[in-house]
Amino acid sequence: MTEPEDGPRARERTGMDRIHITGGTPLNGVIPISGAKNAALPLMIASLLTGETLELVNVPRLADIASLSRILGNHGVDHMVVGKRPGQTAETGQTVRLTASNVIDTTAPYELVSTMRASFWVVAPLLARFGEAKVSLPGGCAIGTRPVDLLIMALEKLGAQIEIDGGYVVAKTKNGLRGGEIRFPKVTVGGTHVALMAAALAYGTTVIENAAREPEVVDLAECLIKMGARIEGAGTPRIVVEGVSRLHGARHEVLPDRIETGTYAMAVAMAGGDVTLEDTRADLLHSALDVLATTGTEVTSTESGIRIRRNGAGIAAVDVTTDPFPGFPTDLQAQFMALMTLAKGRSHIRETIFENRFMHVQELARLGAKIRLEGDLAVVEGVERLKGAPVMATDLRASVSLVIAGLAAEGETQINRVYHLDRGFEALEAKLGRCGAEIRRVRA
Ligand SMILES: CC(=O)N[C@H]1[C@@H](OP(=O)(O)OP(=O)(O)OC[C@H]2O[C@@H](n3ccc(=O)[nH]c3=O)[C@H](O)[C@@H]2O)O[C@H](CO)[C@@H](O)[C@@H]1O
Numbered sequence: 001m002t003e004p005e006d007g008p009r010a011r012e013r014t015g016m017d018r019i020h021i022t023g024g025t026p027l028n029g030v031i032p033i034s035g036a037k038n039a040a041l042p043l044m045i046a047s048l049l050t051g052e053t054l055e056l057v058n059v060p061r062l063a064d065i066a067s068l069s070r071i072l073g074n075h076g077v078d079h080m081v082v083g084k085r086p087g088q089t090a091e092t093g094q095t096v097r098l099t100a101s102n103v104i105d106t107t108a109p110y111e112l113v114s115t116m117r118a119s120f121w122v123v124a125p126l127l128a129r130f131g132e133a134k135v136s137l138p139g140g141c142a143i144g145t146r147p148v149d150l151l152i153m154a155l156e157k158l159g160a161q162i163e164i165d166g167g168y169v170v171a172k173t174k175n176g177l178r179g180g181e182i183r184f185p186k187v188t189v190g191g192t193h194v195a196l197m198a199a200a201l202a203y204g205t206t207v208i209e210n211a212a213r214e215p216e217v218v219d220l221a222e223c224l225i226k227m228g229a230r231i232e233g234a235g236t237p238r239i240v241v242e243g244v245s246r247l248h249g250a251r252h253e254v255l256p257d258r259i260e261t262g263t264y265a266m267a268v269a270m271a272g273g274d275v276t277l278e279d280t281r282a283d284l285l286h287s288a289l290d291v292l293a294t295t296g297t298e299v300t301s302t303e304s305g306i307r308i309r310r311n312g313a314g315i316a317a318v319d320v321t322t323d324p325f326p327g328f329p330t331d332l333q334a335q336f337m338a339l340m341t342l343a344k345g346r347s348h349i350r351e352t353i354f355e356n357r358f359m360h361v362q363e364l365a366r367l368g369a370k371i372r373l374e375g376d377l378a379v380v381e382g383v384e385r386l387k388g389a390p391v392m393a394t395d396l397r398a399s400v401s402l403v404i405a406g407l408a409a410e411g412e413t414q415i416n417r418v419y420h421l422d423r424g425f426e427a428l429e430a431k432l433g434r435c436g437a438e439i440r441r442v443r444a
């Protein structure tokens, strides 16, 4: 995330709201899981690949989705939110229709791209369909430097000519993209999304080696296939794409948010209680659920989701290393660290994906956590109890780790800069509040 911490757009969205939590109440009930932010974003971007309408079902109501809608709108994409249907609630995911029949601008300006990293990915469909794209470099963010060299390499392998000019990536093709071999030296989710979208409309065969296997990549590939793309192997390290000359409209349902699922599972593990996470699937986050079970939390797959229970017994300390899918996700590292602050004993948490994703450590310390950092390793000494305090975080998952810790801490925790949470957690207070949490938003 690249938005300045107190940037005007962030303030405009949610002001400087705070979340107040009075901890110590176990969670009991049902939490519906939303569509995945990290699947919805590339799916929305894929709408640029066709002049026909792409209808996306189960799109979460999130600040990042609104930011991307603005960016696509700037290119000329028509965006329509389908009205509510009987039985739908304020939290039922939205159905969104995107039509890129009249793209008027292939430039994605700095002011828009800097609000959200994933918007850089528009470079692929714009280049593949229109032969040109000028997209601002997204820059670094709170969790690391996050270069786009591998995304550029992938497009160059398909024949794009790319220059960096004035902070923009200027990409062109003379006679369209051509299939080629893309071998990623490290697994990149964004790189794989970009390669898939570009290769779908390239002439000939593209082979993507060391592709990301994340469920969101598979979701994008499935949607592209519905749009007429020819893709095999999504979900494995080798994806083969036979380019087609045009894609058409489709209807696709966004897959459940595995990070939201894991976050609430860890909240229950930490605060105690019995919660069913509905409309989600255990196969999306096996490694995290296995780790959770090892901590002493009961994890059961049900017909409609996953039941999480922890009653009374202590939390066992478990070591974790983040890895690309199917490994333990970096996007759950902060939440798991929060849980380990109350474990019996010492746990080691190694972050291998981003070089600077430990911003939550000093804030967890305000609640009484004992964590020592040694390079990419956090050594967490479990404590008996945490005590509420004012805290603040600089990225999305770090912020929610403080919510989880606040739910288990004694007394009141105030979480500042709520706009980070609004980027990725739909109806957070309502979902937790219905399970008994004392949580409220205080408007600035
Ligand atoms: C919107 C979205 O889906 N974001 C997710 C996506 O981010 P994103 O797609 O940006 O993350 P990547 O998988 O690309 O990054 C993985 C690693 O590769 C490095 N890298 C990446 C591209 C590149 O050109 N050069 C390079 O060195 C990154 O700095 C990082 O160290 O995957 C991450 C890893 O699962 C998640 O944490 C993010 O939540």
Ligand SMILES: C=C(OP(=O)(O)O)C(=O)O
Pocket: 001, 002, 038, 116, 117, 118, 143, 331, 396, 397, 424
């Ligand atoms: C890091 C994340 O998002 P982004 O890649 O958009 O910064 C995230 O979803 O945790």
